[in-house]
Amino acid sequence: MFTQVKNTKVYEQIIEQFKTMIAEGTLKKGDKLPSERDLVEQLGVSRAAIREALSALQIIGLVEARQGEGNFIKENFEESLVDPFLLIFMLNGSNKEQILELRRVIEIETVALAAMKITEEEITELEQCLTSLNESEDEASKVKWDKSFHYNIAKASKNILIINMMNAVSSLMDSFISDARGSILMISDNRSILMKQHEAILQGLKDHNPNIAAEAMRQHLDLIQEYIVK
Amino acid sequence: MFTQVKNTKVYEQIIEQFKTMIAEGTLKKGDKLPSERDLVEQLGVSRAAIREALSALQIIGLVEARQGEGNFIKENFEESLVDPFLLIFMLNGSNKEQILELRRVIEIETVALAAMKITEEEITELEQCLTSLNESEDEASKVKWDKSFHYNIAKASKNILIINMMNAVSSLMDSFISDARGSILMISDNRSILMKQHEAILQGLKDHNPNIAAEAMRQHLDLIQEYIVK
Numbered sequence: 001m002f003t004q005v006k007n008t009k010v011y012e013q014i015i016e017q018f019k020t021m022i023a024e025g026t027l028k029k030g031d032k033l034p035s036e037r038d039l040v041e042q043l044g045v046s047r048a049a050i051r052e053a054l055s056a057l058q059i060i061g062l063v064e065a066r067q068g069e070g071n072f073i074k075e076n077f078e079e080s081l082v083d084p085f086l087l088i089f090m091l092n093g094s095n096k097e098q099i100l101e102l103r104r105v106i107e108i109e110t111v112a113l114a115a116m117k118i119t120e121e122e123i124t125e126l127e128q129c130l131t132s133l134n135e136s137e138d139e140a141s142k143v144k145w146d147k148s149f150h151y152n153i154a155k156a157s158k159n160i161l162i163i164n165m166m167n168a169v170s171s172l173m174d175s176f177i178s179d180a181r182g183s184i185l186m187i188s189d190n191r192s193i194l195m196k197q198h199e200a201i202l203q204g205l206k207d208h209n210p211n212i213a214a215e216a217m218r219q220h221l222d223l224i225q226e227y228i229v230k
Numbered sequence: 231m232f233t234q235v236k237n238t239k240v241y242e243q244i245i246e247q248f249k250t251m252i253a254e255g256t257l258k259k260g261d262k263l264p265s266e267r268d269l270v271e272q273l274g275v276s277r278a279a280i281r282e283a284l285s286a287l288q289i290i291g292l293v294e295a296r297q298g299e300g301n302f303i304k305e306n307f308e309e310s311l312v313d314p315f316l317l318i319f320m321l322n323g324s325n326k327e328q329i330l331e332l333r334r335v336i337e338i339e340t341v342a343l344a345a346m347k348i349t350e351e352e353i354t355e356l357e358q359c360l361t362s363l364n365e366s367e368d369e370a371s372k373v374k375w376d377k378s379f380h381y382n383i384a385k386a387s388k389n390i391l392i393i394n395m396m397n398a399v400s401s402l403m404d405s406f407i408s409d410a411r412g413s414i415l416m417i418s419d420n421r422s423i424l425m426k427q428h429e430a431i432l433q434g435l436k437d438h439n440p441n442i443a444a445e446a447m448r449q450h451l452d453l454i455q456e457y458i459v460k
Contacts, residue, residue: 052282055241056286060289060290099391101343101387104343105336105343106335113335161329
């Protein structure tokens, strides 16, 4: 007869109102929120509930408090996705094989997309990444340039959702790219093979050829897989 | 001389401790947390700060309060990723073209991965999706089965990170799959073309052939792109 009554807390209802206003476009990035006092009046709730909701919105990374200025919708909200992804990874005891699979899923089609959209400036930037990668002496710098190369390809896709997704998994990839290089470089011939693979990916991008770029990325990730997944 | 003092709130420090314990494996999915009173003692902070931290962890979706039982690390934490993705999408004013690109990035390589891992049971499930899709009379049911077909392929990848990523973008895809079908079905021949494309994807999966499955998915998404992106 009866259905279970859901115990919705006041701060949850406040957060829902914020989400609705974002969905409707009433609240945008960088917008200043009304003062705590105004929110108390407009929403007809206690100051404590407003503070609880604002704290929660700060933790989600949606709102930022600027000292003496008030509360604002955050400009770089996407950063907050990194943490949930890392936590899921840790809670699920995911392994290197799963990270590599995720990397294939994202990077192979992303490089194809980038090949269609990349600008001359972005190509120059990628060339500089590879020059620095090949010329730097220490392995730590090489890892840094290797990462830059891959992240800049994602940026060249110009798709905010894809770039955000890459950001979200970047912390996972970070430890992974350096581990992967370590295992692969135990075999000395592999250094020049890796270099050629990076150049092949760049060539596909320069030629604006999505198939060639994707195939080069696939071969690159195949080599990595060989050394990581047993 | 001096560096800026960072105003780290007490609840933020408490949350950091939780994250560390998860990273170290001290806290796992489903684990019961100490009582509020115990946390007050162990952390040497006020009860109000503990409550603020627990509220925040509930909002992030990491902790759930079970009435009369206490607080637990949530089992299905991954659900909480959906909201941040939707909010990013809304805050960035992303468009259909971007969703379709994201869909290509995820689905083309995921179907290739699924082809290598799919079980007989999962193939039977996909067959049932297509049978139901073809036999159902109303468009709402067809949309439902179309979605199931695509989501079940992601599940067949058996990769928790990829499945989570699909979950995270599922709300975006939801409205999109039904919109896409609507535009495409304005042309009557397209109904049988869509059906053949779904069957081609299924055939690639049945043959455990990643290249064929990925190519079939690519053609499927090409057709959709033609009608969605102008």
